[in-house]
Amino acid sequence: MLKPTQYAKLIRILVDDKALPREQGNIAVTGNLPVDALGFTWVTSPFYTGTDPLLIDRDQLGGVADEKLGSPGYASFGGSGVETKSDRHRDDKYELRARRVVVPVVTEPLAGVKITNTGL
Incomplete structure (x- = not known):
């Protein structure tokens, strides 16, 4: 769980590291949420008020x-x-x-x- 600004930074990192597909499945192109990358499902919420990301099962x-x-x-x-x-x-x-x-x-x-x- 990430704040929207943290999520945007993470997507940029995943795109730069080529961890996301280049075409249809790329979140930077499609805007589809959530994103599955590196064995995790990455989500964001404007209602999350913490400053540190959460890892949740x-x-x-x-x-x-x-x-x-x-x-x-x-x-x-x-x-x-x-x-x-x-x-x-x-x-x-x-x-x-x-x-x-x-x-x-x-x-x-x-x-x-x-x-x-x-x-x-």
């Missing part, structure tokens, strides 16, 4: 779980986690709302480490 770290907020008027059906609400207005119109509230769940905290002194 995404299969072991955890996932997301549905959260029931219990708001009045919302109902859910089945196991999708989607809650819906229907409001009828005086002018005979309906306003429909749908949401899915999820929270991160860390099941194995040691599945992620911070990498320091990278120069990125």
